[in-house]
Amino acid sequence: MIKFVDLKKQYESIKNEIDEAFASVISDSAFVGGQYVEKFASEFADYIGTEHCITCANGTDALEIALKAMGIGTGDEVLVPSHTWISTAEAVTNVGAKPVFVDTLSDSYTINPSEIQKKINSKTKAIIPVHLFGYPADMEAIIKIAKENKLKILEDAAQAHGAKIMGRIAGTFGDAAIFSFYPSKNLGAYGDAGCIVTNDDDIAYRSKLLANHGQVKKHEHLLEGRNSRLDGLQAAILSVKLKHLDKWIEARRSHARLYDKLFKDVQQVKTPEVKGSFTHVYHVYCIKAEVRNKLRIFLENKGIETAIHYPEMLPFLVAYKYMKHSPDEFPVSYNYQPMLLSLPMYPELTNDEIKFVCDSIVEFYS
Numbered sequence: 005m006i007k008f009v010d011l012k013k014q015y016e017s018i019k020n021e022i023d024e025a026f027a028s029v030i031s032d033s034a035f036v037g038g039q040y041v042e043k044f045a046s047e048f049a050d051y052i053g054t055e056h057c058i059t060c061a062n063g064t065d066a067l068e069i070a071l072k073a074m075g076i077g078t079g080d081e082v083l084v085p086s087h088t089w090i091s092t093a094e095a096v097t098n099v100g101a102k103p104v105f106v107d108t109l110s111d112s113y114t115i116n117p118s119e120i121q122k123k124i125n126s127k128t129k130a131i132i133p134v135h136l137f138g139y140p141a142d143m144e145a146i147i148k149i150a151k152e153n154k155l156k157i158l159e160d161a162a163q164a165h166g167a168k169i170m171g172r173i174a175g176t177f178g179d180a181a182i183f184s185f186y187p188s189k190n191l192g193a194y195g196d197a198g199c200i201v202t203n204d205d206d207i208a209y210r211s212k213l214l215a216n217h218g219q220v221k222k223h224e225h226l227l228e229g230r231n232s233r234l235d236g237l238q239a240a241i242l243s244v245k246l247k248h249l250d251k252w253i254e255a256r257r258s259h260a261r262l263y264d265k266l267f268k269d270v271q272q273v274k275t276p277e278v279k280g281s282f283t284h285v286y287h288v289y290c291i292k293a294e295v296r297n298k299l300r301i302f303l304e305n306k307g308i309e310t311a312i313h314y315p316e317m318l319p320f321l322v323a324y325k326y327m328k329h330s331p332d333e334f335p336v337s338y339n340y341q342p343m344l345l346s347l348p349m350y351p352e353l354t355n356d357e358i359k360f361v362c363d364s365i366v367e368f369y370s
């Protein structure tokens with residue numbers, strides 16, 4: 005049995021550190037906010053290289069809080085890729101603005117910069133590029149368009165801790181960026197967690213207020229915010245895991261290189277794009293595969309778990325039916341969707357397991 009993700013193996017490899025951190029938080033009764041949260045926020049800001057890191061309850065909240073902090077709301081339009089997790093668009097709607105979908109690129113699965121221009125009008129206020137699967141969006145082109153049209157950029161880096169373009173880390177290209185620490189993300193807590201990173205003092209200040217009832221200090225509420233706080237246990241776990249992140253990213257990248265190599269002569273499989281200047285962190289190793297659905301069942305019968313990210317492109321979800329989109333508006337993502345297949349990927353995966361996955365796929369096509 006090869007699992008798609010195995011979080012238990014990772015826990016076992018750092019059990020002592022985690023158990024100790026857990027015990028400290030409990031003996032200090034530092035349950036919400038406090039020293040462990042502050043420590044992790046400062047460590048993560050250092051890791052990304054931003055001035056500020058504002059922790060909150062999860063990545064979806066981080067998107068909403070960051071949008072609000074950037075002043076986006078009713079009447080505004082925000083450009084989001086057609087291919088992403090629903091949070092990216094949901095957050096836009098939840099601040100009162102309208103998500104406007106933009107088709108993606110076939111090789112990278114990220115937002116297509118040349119489609120962005122066509123969707124810009126006087127209501128457009130921001131772009132949310134998503135570094136989907138851990139592969140950075142084309143930030144150079146996106147920044148150029150944003151500058152020309154005076155749009156804000158909020159990077160959705162929920163899947164891309166440590167991803168880079170020419171050595172520059174994802175999360176430092178936009179006005180702000182968000183991360184999710186959902187357990188299965190590349191840096192995952194043992195529950196929900198998220199954050200906003202930015203070099204903009206104003207966005208940082210407003211985000212911090214919004215995430216905690218608009219309080220500057222106890223009972224001094226400057227505005228109405230919400231309760232979106234990180235708890236001490238999650239922060240302590242994240243501090244432990246952050247020290248291992250680069251090593252885990254290296255392991256994912258090495259697994260990906262092995263997958264790539266083993267699929268080299270398999271015509272029916274297209275492996276993920278690898279541009280020399282981009283550092284992919286392989287949150288997801290997604291291939292395009294012929295007769296995907298049959299392949300998936302074949303692999304399941306061999307005990308190999310796979311996933312589909314995602315079974316429906318956002319414009320065609322029931323939730324967005326009211327927008328009345330048609331497939332010809334998003335031809336690229338619509339057409340590749342039936343081929344997407346995510347293969348097992350986590351740092352503790354072994355070479356033998358990867359070989360078994362590839363051998364099984366070769367067997368299916370022969």
Ligand SMILES: *Cc1c(COP(=O)(O)O)cnc(C)c1O
Nearest residue numbers: 062063064089091162163184186
């Ligand atoms: C996981 C994820 C989010 C949301 O994060 P949560 O912590 O689950 O709320 C947002 N965007 C993308 C692309 C994600 O993968």
